Amino acid sequence: QVKLLQSGAALVKPGDSVKMSCKASGYTFTDYIIHWVKQSHGKSLEWIGYINPYSGGTNYNEKFKSKATLTVDKSSSTAYMEFSRLTSEDSAIYYCARAAQDWGQGVMVTVSS
Amino acid sequence: DVVMTQTPVSLSLAIGQPASISCKSSQSLLGTSGKTFLNWILQRPGQSPKRLIYQVSKLYSEVPDRFSGSGSETEFTLKISRVEAEDLGVYYCWQGTHFPHTFGSGTKLEIK
Numbered sequence: 001q002v003k004l005l006q007s008g009a010a011l012v013k014p015g016d017s018v019k020m021s022c023k024a025s026g027y028t029f030t031d032y033i034i035h036w037v038k039q040s041h042g043k044s045l046e047w048i049g050y051i052n053p054y055s056g057g058t059n060y061n062e063k064f065k066s067k068a069t070l071t072v073d074k075s076s077s078t079a080y081m082e083f084s085r086l087t088s089e090d091s092a093i094y095y096c097a098r099a100a101q102d103w104g105q106g107v108m109v110t111v112s113s
Numbered sequence: 114d115v116v117m118t119q120t121p122v123s124l125s126l127a128i129g130q131p132a133s134i135s136c137k138s139s140q141s142l143l144g145t146s147g148k149t150f151l152n153w154i155l156q157r158p159g160q161s162p163k164r165l166i167y168q169v170s171k172l173y174s175e176v177p178d179r180f181s182g183s184g185s186e187t188e189f190t191l192k193i194s195r196v197e198a199e200d201l202g203v204y205y206c207w208q209g210t211h212f213p214h215t216f217g218s219g220t221k222l223e224i225k
Contacts, residue, residue: 035214045162045205047214061213095161100152100209101173103161 002026004096004104011110012086019082020107022096029077030054035097036070036081039106048094051079086111115140117206119217127225132193134220136206141186143210150209153182153191156219157202165204166191198224 007021022034036048049060051070058070067090069082079096086109093106116139126132142149153166164173166182169189179194193200201224206217 044218045207045216047216049213059212063213097162100150100154100167100207101164103163106161 002098002102004098004102006094006096006104006107009108009110011112013113014087014111016086016111017082017084018086018109019080020094020109022079022081022104024077024079024098027098029072030074032099032101034070034072034079035099036068036079037095037097038064038092039095040092048081053079083109088112114213115142115208115211115215117208117215117217119204119206119220121220122218123221123223125223125225126196128198129195132191132196132200132222134191134204134206136184136189136191136217138187138189138208140211142189142208143186149185151182151184151189152207152209154205154207155200155202156205157199160202162205196222196224200224 003025005023010018012018030053033050033052035050038046038048047061048064048068051058053072071080088111091111093108095106096104118137120135142151149169151169154162155165156162165176166172170182181192183190201222203219203221205219208215
């Protein structure tokens with residue numbers, strides 16, 4: 001079955017970057033876009049952007065354009081999101097999702113000195 | 114950005130009762146393709162979201178048929194004909210017609 005396995009929780013310092021992964025299995029990786037979504041504690045969901053694994057093309061929410069970088073490694077069916085210049089506002093759970101369908105388990109990122 | 118307004122904020126229902134959740138968008142979600150990219154997802158406590166409905170009314174294969182979606186343009190509704198214990202959690206609508214994609218603020222369903 002379709003699975004999206006995300007990397008583990010991260011504790012990072014303000015100003016640092018974090019790169020998280022989303023390993024896909026159970027389907028042809030290049031057939032579906034991968035969305036990235038932010039969920040701040042106890043709050044709703046924010047769409048960060050998506051990447052087309054086939055072409056590498058991306059579409060970002062303007063709010064996150066200078067913050068997030070989406071990439072893929074087709075050889076390992078893995079999508080990546082790098083989040084840079086982290087602040088306390090970036091502490092959240094980050095999800096990857098295959099199209100609007102299947103979701104990863106989420107990565108909790110905590111930004112603290 | 115398209116604002117998605119969900120009501121009510123919360124629902125407390127007994128098992129077997131019907132549920133109805135409204136989602137209104139600040140712009141029409143009818144795309145140039147003729148399709149309306151309005152999805153519903155459910156986030157159970159402590160879990161990641163799960164898919165329920167896509168393109169307004171199409172249920173994913175594993176979703177029980179007590180769930181239904183309807184609506185058009187700017188007004189959409191998710192209905193549960195008879196609530197079951199496993200239905201508790203937060204329901205979100207999610208539009209994928211316009212960039213950036215946006216989510217509703219969620220409706221929390223509690224079981225009495």
